[in-house]
Amino acid sequence: MSMNYKGDIMKILMKGNEALAEGAIRSGCRFFAGYPITPQNEVPEYMSWRLPQVGGRFVQAESEVAAINMIFGASSTATRAMTSSSSPGISLKQEGISYCAGADLPFLIANVVRGGPGLGNIAGSQGDYFQATRGGGHGDYRLFVMAPNGVQEMADFPYYCYEVAFKYRVPAMILADGVIGQMMESIEWKTPEIDVKLLKEPDWAIGVNNGREKRRITSYDLREGMLERMIIERVKRYKEIEEKEVKWEEKMIEDADIILVAYGTSARVSASAIKMAREKGIKAGLFRPITLWPYPKKRLNELANRVKNFLVVEMSLGQMIEDVKLSIEGKANVHLHARPGGSLITPEEVLDSIIKITKEGVKNYATIK
Amino acid sequence: MQLLNKKPKSLFDVQMHYCPGCGHGIVHRLVAEVMDELNIRERTIFIAPVGCSVFADMYFNCDAIQGAHGRGPAIATGIKRSKPDTIVISYQGDGDLASIGMAEIVHAAARNENITVVFINNAIYGMTGGQMAPTTLIGQKSTTTVSGRDPKVNGYPIKVCELLSALEGTRYAERTTVHNVAGVIKTKNAIKKAIKNQINNVGFSIVEILSMCPTNWGLSNNPSQAIKYIDEQMVKIFPPGVYKDIK
Numbered sequence: 109m110s111m112n113y114k115g116d117i118m119k120i121l122m123k124g125n126e127a128l129a130e131g132a133i134r135s136g137c138r139f140f141a142g143y144p145i146t147p148q149n150e151v152p153e154y155m156s157w158r159l160p161q162v163g164g165r166f167v168q169a170e171s172e173v174a175a176i177n178m179i180f181g182a183s184s185t186a187t188r189a190m191t192s193s194s195s196p197g198i199s200l201k202q203e204g205i206s207y208c209a210g211a212d213l214p215f216l217i218a219n220v221v222r223g224g225p226g227l228g229n230i231a232g233s234q235g236d237y238f239q240a241t242r243g244g245g246h247g248d249y250r251l252f253v254m255a256p257n258g259v260q261e262m263a264d265f266p267y268y269c270y271e272v273a274f275k276y277r278v279p280a281m282i283l284a285d286g287v288i289g290q291m292m293e294s295i296e297w298k299t300p301e302i303d304v305k306l307l308k309e310p311d312w313a314i315g316v317n318n319g320r321e322k323r324r325i326t327s328y329d330l331r332e333g334m335l336e337r338m339i340i341e342r343v344k345r346y347k348e349i350e351e352k353e354v355k356w357e358e359k360m361i362e363d364a365d366i367i368l369v370a371y372g373t374s375a376r377v378s379a380s381a382i383k384m385a386r387e388k389g390i391k392a393g394l395f396r397p398i399t400l401w402p403y404p405k406k407r408l409n410e411l412a413n414r415v416k417n418f419l420v421v422e423m424s425l426g427q428m429i430e431d432v433k434l435s436i437e438g439k440a441n442v443h444l445h446a447r448p449g450g451s452l453i454t455p456e457e458v459l460d461s462i463i464k465i466t467k468e469g470v471k472n473y474a475t476i477k
Numbered sequence: 478m479q480l481l482n483k484k485p486k487s488l489f490d491v492q493m494h495y496c497p498g499c500g501h502g503i504v505h506r507l508v509a510e511v512m513d514e515l516n517i518r519e520r521t522i523f524i525a526p527v528g529c530s531v532f533a534d535m536y537f538n539c540d541a542i543q544g545a546h547g548r549g550p551a552i553a554t555g556i557k558r559s560k561p562d563t564i565v566i567s568y569q570g571d572g573d574l575a576s577i578g579m580a581e582i583v584h585a586a587a588r589n590e591n592i593t594v595v596f597i598n599n600a601i602y603g604m605t606g607g608q609m610a611p612t613t614l615i616g617q618k619s620t621t622t623v624s625g626r627d628p629k630v631n632g633y634p635i636k637v638c639e640l641l642s643a644l645e646g647t648r649y650a651e652r653t654t655v656h657n658v659a660g661v662i663k664t665k666n667a668i669k670k671a672i673k674n675q676i677n678n679v680g681f682s683i684v685e686i687l688s689m690c691p692t693n694w695g696l697s698n699n700p701s702q703a704i705k706y707i708d709e710q711m712v713k714i715f716p717p718g719v720y721k722d723i724k
């Protein structure tokens with residue numbers, strides 16, 4: 109812990125899951141419901157004692173299904189609500205997420221991803237990319253998805269998620285993984301602290317109505333053509349999110365001959381790998397999508413005008429590579445370095461892949477180690 | 478001319494989609510009358526389930542929410558804990574509450590959530606066209622028990638009031654009927670008590686109401702037989718009465 113001259117704490121050492129929980133509270137979260145599952149247990153544990161200190165409510169739900177529906181209820185009153193889980197639990201929540209998306213309810217959900225499918229294992233994985241970015245539940249909808257690469261971003265992202273969620277009335281997801289959830293790093297609080305008393309009640313929230321017109325929160329409309337109209341109205345908001353809220357990071361990309369594309373934990377590994385490649389004289393760069401939906405496809409497409417080789421590094425069986433290929437539209441070679449099942453990728457093995465592509469000229473390189 | 482009775486303010490004067498002889502319309506009116514009498518319309522949040530009463534969020538003149546099948550008590554938990562000044566009513570049918578939503582209702586009761594549950598038991602899945610419900614009687618015919626419910630194959634009906642009253646968190650559980658005038662009056666009193674309990678922070682209260690479904694009982698030609706069915710068959714398996722009442 110370090111302090112500035114006034115004695116304020118500047119940096120603190122925190123676990124990813126706890127930084128996420130505190131970050132959410134600082135961003136105005138006042139209701140949390142969740143169910144225990146490794147490796148995200150620190151989130152509900154932290155919330156259980158911390159939320160009451162700020163006048164919030166915590167419920168240990170009987171299931172992930174119940175938890176997401178408690179969020180459905182809480183967020184319908186415009187309370188900043190949050191639930192978290194890990195992969196199998198997120199699968200259980202999909203019905204409720206779909207209802208929330210269909211009812212235009214803003215809330216924060218965190219997935220501290222573990223190895224799957226099924227019970228899988230409890231190691232960090234990126235195997236839920238499709239589930240997070242392609243909907244997950246039934247029907248036409250999108251989630252705003254942010255992928256932190258460490259504890260600092262676990263602390264920062266709840267703020268951005270709530271901002272986007274409430275501005276556009278969409279659910280927002282933080283897609284972390286077991287590594288980021290469990291690691292400890294020093295962080296500082298960078299995002300503004302929200303005073304919930306100053307938050308304006310939106311014109312859709314249900315609650316004590318003091319004689320105003322009745323309000324309804326629903327995800328259905330059986331009248332002919334009306335559901336389509338409802339979805340098309342929502343898609344307009346999705347388009348605006350795609351235009352205004354996309355985030356990414358670039359590292360050593362200006363002169364790169366090969367660009368690694370990776371998010372979260374695999375982006376950290378890739379950052380080490382490009383340094384090692386540069387030491388060997390290979391001009392490698394890193395492109396890190398920070399929002400997974402909307403995906404930074406315009407920028408990737410631009411880069412493909414100049415760079416001919418992209419290497420997607422992911423702790424999943426080749427999921428994000430589909431977005432990279434869709435972004436690049438066949439302008440460059442897209443290679444894959446993938447490890448599923450909660451196995452960590454090492455910088456050395458990524459370097460090996462970089463060498464195979466750049467020095468040995470391998471086309472359509474794909475490794476599943 | 479003298480106006481003897483009028484429609485409650487808490488219920489919109491609209492055409493409802495319920496079948497002739499259905500009990501939902503009666504119970505809707507009773508809930509609305511109680512809302513009027515307790516002057517809580519402006520702070521009530523009505524939760525519509527999935528099932529025949531799925532559109533009830535449009536009928537009540539108060540804020541309303543329609544949620545996923547069986548999850549009403551979880552949604553109610555989220556609303557009530559976020560906004561304790563609201564009066565939260567979870568309106569549910571037998572498939573919703575006693576089948577797919579059994580975990581949610583049991584745990585809401587166990588937590589003693591300060592909410593009111595209005596539970597319509599008509600022993601059948603109505604909206605989907607008459608399949609066996611968790612409360613379907615032994616021998617009762619449905620589209621998935623065409624020769625009648627056979628306990629060897631389909632098990633036994635679930636008695637919700639008996640089950641929930643075994644939980645420490647349940648404060649008030651009463652079973653009533655709406656198949657005759659006395660039953661309707663008792664039902665209204667029970668709903669009133671269950672909502673008063675919420676106002677007075679007594680805690681989890683549920684009213685189970687035996688209700689007619691002439692359409693899916695195969696009695697649409699003769700709805701009076703549906704009334705008889707409750708009188709002669711249902712009350713034997715689901716005896717009306719107060720199962721729990723803790724002040």
